[in-house]
Amino acid sequence: MPVQICLSGASGRRTLGFGLVELMITIAIVAILASIALPSFAVMIRGNRVSTQTNDFLSAFNLARNESISRSRGVSICAADTRNGAIPTACGASTDWGKGWMVFVDDTVSPTASPPTAIALGSVIRTWTANENNSLVPDSTKFFVRFNPRGLSNLTSDLTFTLKPASNCSNDQQRTIVITSLGRSSSSKGACS
Numbered sequence: 001m002p003v004q005i006c007l008s009g010a011s012g013r014r015t016l017g018f019g020l021v022e023l024m025i026t027i028a029i030v031a032i033l034a035s036i037a038l039p040s041f042a043v044m045i046r047g048n049r050v051s052t053q054t055n056d057f058l059s060a061f062n063l064a065r066n067e068s069i070s071r072s073r074g075v076s077i078c079a080a081d082t083r084n085g086a087i088p089t090a091c092g093a094s095t096d097w098g099k100g101w102m103v104f105v106d107d108t109v110s111p112t113a114s115p116p117t118a119i120a121l122g123s124v125i126r127t128w129t130a131n132e133n134n135s136l137v138p139d140s141t142k143f144f145v146r147f148n149p150r151g152l153s154n155l156t157s158d159l160t161f162t163l164k165p166a167s168n169c170s171n172d173q174q175r176t177i178v179i180t181s182l183g184r185s186s187s188s189k190g191a192c193s
Helices: 020-071
Strands: 075-079 101-105 124-128 134-138 144-147 159-165 174-179 185-190
Touching: 020 075, 020 101, 020 124, 020 134, 020 144, 020 159, 020 174, 020 185
Parallel strands: none
Antiparallel strands: 075 101, 075 144, 101 124, 134 159, 159 174, 174 185
16 A cells, blocks of 8 residues: 655644735835825825816806806806805805805896895806815906806906915916906916915
């Protein structure tokens, strides 16, 4: 009868898995990689927040202009505090676009008149809440833009907004948003100032 020889460990069992030394080395490597990646990840998050708010802001102006043309009525966009979730019933009294903005039907006769002090809920087309991690500042004291039924704005010159992270702005995270007197809007990237 042949004899079978078993070539296993001294205890006769085969060991599987990681030892403590291998586990500690793996954890150390993961910690080093995470410490390198986290600052870049934070910069990416800030950049995405700015890009998202830029797109929201431009879409609000485009919506206001398109609605004025399609409805053949005046439509305005104005700074409004939309942070609490309720639909505002008036435009903001200041140029603080950093709290949000809204688009509403505005049948004010004069294009240069102040926006209505009371806005019916049925007139509000849409509201946006600004990201509190960003800073959105206009270059003038304008807190509203009115579009007439032909899609032209009440602006006599271009209105420029600066949008950037409220803190730790780096690289090309700043956006310059321009609204022309013709009602067109555009944005461009720039170095933080």
